[in-house]
Amino acid sequence: MAAAGLPLPPGKMAAALLAWFDRHGRHDLPWQHPATPYRVWISEVMLQQTQVATVIPYYEAFIARFPSVEALAAAPLDEVLRHWAGLGYYARARNLHQAARQVVERHGGRFPDTLEALEALPGIGRSTAGAILAQAHGIRAPILDGNAKRVLARLAAVEGWSGTAAVQRRLWELAEACTPAARVRDYTQAIMDLGATVCTRSRPACADCPLGDGCRARAEGRQGELPASRPRRELPVRRTRLLLITDPEAGVLLERRPPTGIWGGLWSLPECGWDTDPTELVRARYHGEVRSWRPWPARVHTFTHFRLEFTPWQGAINRPSHWVLEPDRTLWYNVGLSEPPGLAAPVRALLEGMRN
Known part of the structure; x- marks a missing residue:
């Protein structure tokens, strides 16, 4: 040997x-x-x-x-x-x-x-x-x-x-x-x-x-079993909503993710848990109003340690200039007209689907 x-x-x-x-x-x-x-x-x-x-x-x-x-x-x-x-x-x-x-x-x-x-x-x-x-x-x-x-x-x-x-x-x-x-x-x-x-x-x-x-x-005829795979385990599922807040002229509201965690530092849609009223969240965070919400079909994105099931909720607004946004943390993105910032891949796919 x-x-x-x-x-x-x-x-x-x-x-x-x-x-x-x-x-x-x-x-x-x-x-x-x-x-x-x-x-x-x-x-x-x-x-x-x-x-x-x-x-x-x-x-x-x-x-x-x-x-x-x-x-x-x-x-x-x-x-x-x-x-x-x-x-x-x-x-x-x-x-x-x-x-x-x-x-x-x-x-x-x-x-x-x-x-x-x-x-x-x-x-x-x-x-x-x-x-x-x-x-x-x-x-x-x-x-x-x-x-x-x-x-x-x-x-x-x-x-x-x-x-x-x-x-x-x-x-x-x-x-x-x-x-x-x-x-x-x-x-x-x-x-x-x-x-x-x-x-x-x-x-x-x-x-x-x-x-x-x-x-x-x-x-030994063991090519198929070596090297051993990661032990299988059921990935936990996390469910949330992503708010697709739109204005005909300003575009879509984007929010920068925290520097750590999933999609750290990237731009995404505002997240709203199922135990939170999205209308109240918008009022508290941006001092703005959404006329109505329309849920889209749920989507799934798989990470290494869990599966994220997110449901886009689209809401239309009036007068985006009245909204209070934090510099470097929130922005209006005009799909198809503006250069896209660093977007989380599922969000990019969602926005490209809107353009098409």
């Missing part, structure tokens, strides 16, 4: 993977040319929970608007969130903005080149830090994104869900053992590519895998 519980020596595993990468790997991703610390960092954060094909257009638009860490640090958070809208997990965008400011203020605009200093930045964990070191600096540092976890878990037949501390430690041991000293930039890309294109979550193409002969999951 090879080191770290692998059925083949780590050096042989890395050599086989790199030979495959030279022929079949992805060499023309937009963040690879040039692979600067800033560009690698943006791509790694975007790729968390999101596939490459989805990320590429967002990445290109983001880099076009924020071509450097200085540009990102200087931008208003609202604009950063607007360019992130649609990618979800908006804490990532808020952490990007905070980290960019720290890189500029504390590091003179240069990304640190040590694991410890990178992990001290908001939103950068061990795997993202390792990717920055390996891909941008060529420094030997293991990574453990979702694709790498799947490859390693199958190679060594690691039991259990990767979200537990014990399984995480085991996978990091494997990642450390397998990462070579030479061509580390290519190796980290290769293991991600293998997991994304060959060692896929369902229907892995084992016949095309350069590591197939040394894979314990394949030898």
Whole structure:
């Protein structure tokens, strides 16, 4: 048995993977040319929970608007969130903005080149830090994104869900053992590519895998059960109303969400719980009047830890100039005429449906 519980020596595993990468790997991703610390960092954060094909257009638009860490640090958070809208997990965008400011203020605009200093930045964990070191600096540092976890878990037949501390430690041991000293930039890309294109979550193409002969999951016929899935549990359901307050000329009333929590810092429709009278809420919050309310069909949006069932309630008003709005927290948005702010994805879909 090879080191770290692998059925083949780590050096042989890395050599086989790199030979495959030279022929079949992805060499023309937009963040690879040039692979600067800033560009690698943006791509790694975007790729968390999101596939490459989805990320590429967002990445290109983001880099076009924020071509450097200085540009990102200087931008208003609202604009950063607007360019992130649609990618979800908006804490990532808020952490990007905070980290960019720290890189500029504390590091003179240069990304640190040590694991410890990178992990001290908001939103950068061990795997993202390792990717920055390996891909941008060529420094030997293991990574453990979702694709790498799947490859390693199958190679060594690691039991259990990767979200537990014990399984995480085991996978990091494997990642450390397998990462070579030479061509580390290519190796980290290769293991991600293998997991994304060959060692896929369902229907892995084992016949095309350069590591197939040394894979314990394949030898045992357990590719479908490894790595273990997250234990299933019923997601709790939260129900609320979103107030679609409209005026023919002013547009739709939007309200900025609190900086933390769901859709943190994004613009959304005012929320009204089912135990609150929406007419009284409008009077108390905006000193305005709504003529009538019309409920729309309920919609569902699923988050990681719960499902949100929200019912839009549309209300028409007169004289929006009489309403008392808080600067930077509320605004009238004219759908189709104004540049959209950073909107929560379900709200964006709702408003686009109104325009169509």
